[in-house]
Every structure is written in structure tokens, then in C-alpha cells.
Amino acid sequence: MSTVVDGVSKSSDVPFLNIVDPEFDFTASSVVEAQAKSWYADSPIGLLVLRYAEANALLRDQRLDHNGKRYLEMNGVFDGPIYDWFVPMIVNHDGADHHRLRGLVGKAFTPRMVNGLRPFMRAKAEQLADELASVGVCEFIADFGNPLPLAVMCELLGVPAEDYDTFRVWTTDVGLVFSLAHGGDIRARVEAALVGLTGYVDALMTAKAAAPGDDLISALVVAQRDDGRVSRAELANLIVTLVFAAHDSTRHQLANAMVAFARHPEQWNLLSARPELADQAVEEVMRWIPSATTVRRFAAQDFDYQGLHIAKDTFIMICVTIAQRDPRVFADGARFDITAVRKGSALLQFGAGPHHCLGAALARAEMSEALPVLASRLGPPVVDGPLTWRPPIGIHGPNALPLRFGRHD
Numbered sequence: 001m002s003t004v005v006d007g008v009s010k011s012s013d014v015p016f017l018n019i020v021d022p023e024f025d026f027t028a029s030s031v032v033e034a035q036a037k038s039w040y041a042d043s044p045i046g047l048l049v050l051r052y053a054e055a056n057a058l059l060r061d062q063r064l065d066h067n068g069k070r071y072l073e074m075n076g077v078f079d080g081p082i083y084d085w086f087v088p089m090i091v092n093h094d095g096a097d098h099h100r101l102r103g104l105v106g107k108a109f110t111p112r113m114v115n116g117l118r119p120f121m122r123a124k125a126e127q128l129a130d131e132l133a134s135v136g137v138c139e140f141i142a143d144f145g146n147p148l149p150l151a152v153m154c155e156l157l158g159v160p161a162e163d164y165d166t167f168r169v170w171t172t173d174v175g176l177v178f179s180l181a182h183g184g185d186i187r188a189r190v191e192a193a194l195v196g197l198t199g200y201v202d203a204l205m206t207a208k209a210a211a212p213g214d215d216l217i218s219a220l221v222v223a224q225r226d227d228g229r230v231s232r233a234e235l236a237n238l239i240v241t242l243v244f245a246a247h248d249s250t251r252h253q254l255a256n257a258m259v260a261f262a263r264h265p266e267q268w269n270l271l272s273a274r275p276e277l278a279d280q281a282v283e284e285v286m287r288w289i290p291s292a293t294t295v296r297r298f299a300a301q302d303f304d305y306q307g308l309h310i311a312k313d314t315f316i317m318i319c320v321t322i323a324q325r326d327p328r329v330f331a332d333g334a335r336f337d338i339t340a341v342r343k344g345s346a347l348l349q350f351g352a353g354p355h356h357c358l359g360a361a362l363a364r365a366e367m368s369e370a371l372p373v374l375a376s377r378l379g380p381p382v383v384d385g386p387l388t389w390r391p392p393i394g395i396h397g398p399n400a401l402p403l404r405f406g407r408h409d
Contacts, residue, residue, distance in 0.1 A: 015041040017048060019317070020181050024392040026293055026321035032334075035322055039306060045074070045181055046315030052326040052345065054306065055318045059352040061305075064297040066355070068092030070313060071296060075180035077187065081194040086177060088234065089241055091355060098354060104230045105238060105358055108219035114361050117152060121369040124151050129377045132405070137384060140401040141255050144374075146172075149250035152366055153243065158208065158215025163200075167243070170197040174240075175248035178296075178394030186391075194240070201239050205232070216242070245359050250366055252291035252390070252397030257371060258381045259398065260289050264336050265380030265406065271338060275372040281338040282367040283347065287324045288336045292349035293396045294319055317393075320348045379406035 015034035018024060020043070025031070034041045035050040042048070049055045058064060068087045077083055086092065090101045128144045138144070150164055150171070159167060173193035176186045205221055212218035217239060224235045261268040271281050295318040299310045310316075325333035329345050350357035357363075385402035 014038055017041045017043050019043040019048065019393060020045060022182060022391060026319060026392065027325070027334075031319075031322050035326065040308065043317070046317055047310070049316060049318045050322055050326075052323045052329040052348070055320075055323040055348055056346070056352065058297065058305070058316065059295065059318060059348065059355075063299065063301050063303045064316065065094050065300040066092045066296070067298040067300070067313075070298055071315075072180075074315065077180065081191045081198070082177060082187065085194050085198065085237060085240060088237055090238055091241075094354075100229055101234065101238060102354075102358070104220065104223055104227055104235070105242075107223045107227075108216055109242075109358060111361060113156075113216065113219075114365055117156060117362075118365055118369060120155055121148070121152055121366055122373065124148055125370040125373040126377075129373050132374075133377045137402075137404040140258050140381070140403045141251065141398065142400070144370075145251040145254040145258075145401070148254065148370060149247045149366055152250075152362075153246040156215065156246065156362075157204075157217050157239070157243065158213050159204070166196070166200075167247070169193070170200075171244045171247040172251075174244040175395040176391075178294075179391040181393055182391040197240055197243060198236065201236055201243065205236060205239070242359070245357075246362060248395055249291045249359075250363050252395055253286060253363065253367060254370060255397045255401045256289040256291055257285040257367070258401060258403060259383070259387075260285055260336055262381045262383050262403070265382075267336060267338050268375055268380040271372060272375040275376065277338050278368045278372045279364075280341070281371055282364055283342070284336065284338045284340060285367070285371075286347050286349065287330075287342065290320050290324065290347070290349040291395055291397055293321050294393055295348065295351060318348060323348055382406055 015037055017031060017034060031050070039051040039054045040047055040049055049058055068089060068091070072078070072083055072086055090098065090105075093101060125148055128147055132138050132143060146168055150168055153159070153171075154161065154164055154167065170193040173189040174197060177190050179186055180190075204217060208215070208218040208221045209225075212222060220235060220239065224230050224232070271277055297316045297318065299312050299314040299316065301312050303310055324330070324347065327333050330342060332340070346352070350360040381403045382405070383402065384404045387401065388399045390396050390399060
């Protein structure tokens, strides 16, 4: 027997998961059981996709779009700073407009630029790791997880070092836009961050236009002027988006990596002994405990999928964490193993197709430089206090991460 709820024709035995509960855990036994029972589940805010094959297919399905306007309005945001930034954001464009905006970024933000930053990444990681080694205990996010991607982002964009601390607050709070469903003070924090960040970026663009440097913002300003198809307002929106994406998701991924290795110290010792596993370790960390727990989509039209009727405007969330542990695709998917070779199963948190994340290469580069540096200088991390976590929907990781480091075996 099936019923139609919110435009979706569902079987009466479809699992229900309360994803908006602040204590919700994507790896809980209830989620694993739901995945075993069905490729999708119901929730208070929309359809949840739990299995890898369906998640990967729907990320590429042209019958889905991002519809940033509808996303904000379903969370009670109809105007203001969040609306003005989020609705025209590059990820919320499809087709020709998306191609036009992405093309401009692609001219400036090249693999060569990312690889050119690797010596800076490595030197900064070594400096921060040496400081951790000298004290033995730390609050990892404050002492490493924040400073590394923040320094890399500012080096990439051409932001003066004296502005790091101001940027840190803004870029930390802007990422909460994907957690609006949890309410509380989240909207106010995002709005305040956007007001500050937008004003700063506008002034920085003006400065770079007058005196271009070797940084990404200078390259983007020149490309925008020469291209003529992207407005100044569109470029400012792109840069604000790049700023938060380059910092927030990476700092949480670094913290999540430490949580993973704290639970599996033998894997840390393995990485220390075999630094050539760095790239593989990065992929495994992002598979096992991704900083983006969900990827959102909306149905752009009515359609049927896997026996399920989905009406236009249905909200769909790809549940990245559980999908990347799907035993149908990942042998021993619930096990963290940096030696596992998992070919033919691309990570989901970066999206897919035309919307594959522009910053994926930068995030991988930072992680692959940082993890072997840390493992070579420090013993396995040990969580040294209680953990609280960001909301389960959106960019996810510990709010703070007290660590001490053991000794190598």
C-alpha cells in the first residue's frame, strides 16, 4: 500500500528519520537499519537518499536542480543578506548561467594555481605541527584546523595576514546557511557574517583592480573585465562563496580526520610509517566522516524514480555519510581503513556532473599535505575532553576538539 505525502508517492513501510533533531547521527543504528530496508527515507523536511547508487545517480539527474530561492523560503528566509547572496550563488544556477559563471572561475582558479600553493601549505602545516609537538596538548581547531586553511585561503585570495582573525569569524558562520533548518541563532549569525564579508570583498576587489597581484581575486577581477559577461555583483558573489568554501569545509574536514584517527590509532601509525598513503588516507577520511553530511536538490519536474513518484519542488537530501558506507558498494564500508582501494566509487560530498565542487582539488591538496606532516611529528591523537558537534545537516564537525597526542608504536 502507498500514500502520497508532500507530492511523493510512498510505501507505507518507508523508514522515517528525524533529521532535524540536533542529536541526530547519520551513522546511528537506526540509519543503518533504514538503509538496509530502503534506498530512501522520509523526514520532517523532505526525502532522504540513503544508498550510494541512487545518491550518485540523482546527483547527476537533470530532473533535479538546486533552487536556492525555494530552499531559503522553506526555511523562512524571504529577503535580507542571506537571500541576496544565496539565491544568485553559482551553485544555484543551472545551464547557460552556471556555465558562464563557472567558466570565469575556471580561467583563474586552475590546477596549476592549486599545485603552486603546495609548498606554502606544507610549510604552514610544518610550522603548526611543530607548535603542537612542543606542547603535546591542544584545542585542535583553534591551533591547527582553523589556521591552516585560513592561511591558505588568504594566500590564495590575496588577503592581508592582519585580517585573518576577522575573516575567521565570518567564514566560520557563513557555512551555517546549510543548517538553517535547525533554527536558533543560526540565521542571525549567517546574516552578520555576510554583511561583514560582502563589504570586505567589495573593498578588496576595488583594491585589486587598481593594483593587481598574483592572487586569485586579482586574476578574477582581470578575467571579469576582459570577459565582459559577468557583472561586478556576480563576481563579488562568487568571491564570497569561494572565501567561505575554502575555509569552513576544510577546517571541519581536518577536525573530522583527527576524530577518525583518534578512534583508529593503528591507522595513524600506519600513515606515519608510510607517508605515501597520504592521498589514499585523505579519500578514506572524506568517505568515512565527510564534512558535508548532505547535498540538497529539488525536483525540477514531476518524475518517477525506482518505483517512487516524485512531484515537482520535492526537497531531496543526499545523505552523504551513510551512502559512503553503503555495503552494496563499499566492502566493509563501516570500517575506517586507509589502505583500502575503493575504485569506481567517487566521493559524494563534492557533488557530481556540472556542479562538481570547484574547490575539491584545493581541499584534497591541503589534507594531503597536512596529514603526513602531523603523523610524522606526533603520535596518535587522543580526544581529551567532551565533544559537541555542529548541527547534523550541512557542514559538520566538532565545535571544538581538545586533543593530546600519544607516542608512536
